[in-house]
């Protein structure tokens with residue numbers, strides 16, 4: 558057995574209790590191998606419903622290892638999962654679309670459906686973007702939202718494919734607004750809504766974060782000297798009962814820079830102001846090099862300064878399919894009670 562497959566064996570053994578629990582919760586999207594913590598850095602293996610998604614980030618996987626891994630997982634789960642291998646070891650973690658190591662069957666690349674907390678999600682092995690359509694380490698946070706949205710107005714910022722919004726709708730939110738600047742990501746969010754026809758319809762706002770959140774917060778939209786701003790969606794000032802803020806690590810647009818390392822405050826302050834009195838703001842930071850304790854202090858200080866002091870806070874950690882040897886998982890999530 559190769560080193561990779563030995564490490565996979567140990568990872569499957571360590572999930573013996575977790576997987577039946579997830580299946581009982583109507584979840585079939587989860588991580589089966591979290592390489593950086595389980596003995597093969599740069600390799601991840603995820604189940605997305607009927608699909609097995611293998612991704613390599615440092616070097617391509619050997620074909621024999623890939624096929625042995627697929628077989629071992631099928632045997633363990635008693636399934637015949639459709640294999641997709643996305644080698645992302647080239648520049649900027651881009652998928653090698655030549656499929657030098659392994660080409661997926663057509664059946665593995667058609668539109669599929671996966672499940673989480675009883676909800677249906679669009680699964681697509683290949684699409685215009687690089688990442689799978691659902692980030693699995695956020696599952697516990699989506700579960701929290703589902704359990705705590707009854708009767709609330711919910712704003713999902715940097716919504717991507719709107720999993721957080723869908724969870725809020727399933728949890729009985731009276732209104733859900735998903736905001737993202739990428740039309741393609743919101744389009745998948747709309748598909749996710751359509752895949753759950755029993756839920757009330759969600760709202761979608763296609764906009765850059767900065768002008769949108771500053772309008773909602775009642776703050777001016779700053780113009781860089783001498784530079785005309787592109788047009789942006791007009792929104793009325795208002796607050797939401799539950800706001801979810803999960804930005805990417807870094808992104809630059811005409812309106813500002815998202816930079817979780819150097820400037821979390823400029824994202825957080827307007828989001829705090831757009832959260833109702835007695836409301837809840839859930840914020841995330843997925844940068845591994847930012848320590849939870851330091852970031853939490855920064856967040857609490859920022860809230861104090863913005864005149865929205867935090868009455869109580871709670872940490873949500875990813876589930877056991879994202880083990881972390883040092884207890885410091887890259888994705889940190891804070892629930893702030895304002």
Ligand SMILES: C[S@@+](CC[C@H](N)C(=O)[O-])C[C@H]1O[C@@H](n2cnc3c(N)ncnc32)[C@H](O)[C@@H]1O
Pocket residue numbers: 691692695714715716717718719720721736737738739742764765766767803804805806808809810815
């Ligand atoms: C890491 S994903 C967020 C994950 C998401 N919260 C979830 O629940 O899966 C980053 C998202 O931010 C969006 N984005 C990046 N910069 C943005 C900006 N300036 N304004 C609006 N959306 C932005 C991207 O289009 C992408 O959908």
